[in-house]
Amino acid sequence: MKKLTQHLQVRADPEAVFEELIKWQDAQWWPDIPMKFSRLSEKEAEGALYIQKVAAPFAPRWHTKLSCIDRAKKYIKREFLDGMFRGGYEEIFLEDKSSAIDVVYNFCYSIKNPLKKFLWRSIFKRLHIKNINLILHSLRSYLEVQK
Numbered sequence: 001m002k003k004l005t006q007h008l009q010v011r012a013d014p015e016a017v018f019e020e021l022i023k024w025q026d027a028q029w030w031p032d033i034p035m036k037f038s039r040l041s042e043k044e045a046e047g048a049l050y051i052q053k054v055a056a057p058f059a060p061r062w063h064t065k066l067s068c069i070d071r072a073k074k075y076i077k078r079e080f081l082d083g084m085f086r087g088g089y090e091e092i093f094l095e096d097k098s099s100a101i102d103v104v105y106n107f108c109y110s111i112k113n114p115l116k117k118f119l120w121r122s123i124f125k126r127l128h129i130k131n132i133n134l135i136l137h138s139l140r141s142y143l144e145v146q147k
Contacts (some may be wrong), residue, residue, distance in 0.1 A: 004107040004129065005091050009100040012143035018074045021092055022141060029114040029142030033131045045069070046112060050078070060084045060116070060124065084116040085109050103139065105132055 010017055020027050022044060025037035032056040041048035046069055055063035062083020069076055074094035080087065088109035095102040107128065111117040 001030075001110045004109075004125075005104065006103050006107075006129065006132050006136065007104040008133075008140055009097060009102050010140045010143055011100045012061065012146070014094055016102050016146070017094060017103065017139075017143060018071065020104070020143065021076060021094075023070050023071060027139075027142075029138050031134045031138040032136055047139060049081075052083075054124065056128065060119075070073045080109070082114055084120070086112045103136060105136065107132070122142060 020029065024030070024044075026044065036053050036055050038051050039048060039051075040051060040063075046066055048066040050064045050066070051070070052064055053059065053062060060083055063079040063081040063084055065081055066116065067077050067079045067089070076093070076143070077089055079089045079093045083112045088107075090108070093104050095104060111120050
């Protein structure tokens, strides 16, 4: 399994940061990106199901399950259920630094077949990294203005 890690420091209250991370795609700060998340469950809670889709012709889509929201540890995990991934998950957690909160995003994945691996390496990995950077920067801008 491979792992992509991205992080960004935010100068805001850790509780406020975590509450916004729980909202994720439903948050008012969510940027307009070509990755679309649709919650299939009624509430944002452990066990909630989603479909994620890249908004492009013939682009991948997959289902995820929100498997953990740990408020004490400021940790969220979503597991990939199908699509181009053979297992894997994404996790988001906070690390308290002396001057700011570090929002850490890990994307752990294994791609199913050679064609999908090629597409991931040539197109979708770069797009994924760009989208997560946009999400994290949008979160930071929103929270730091709220102070």
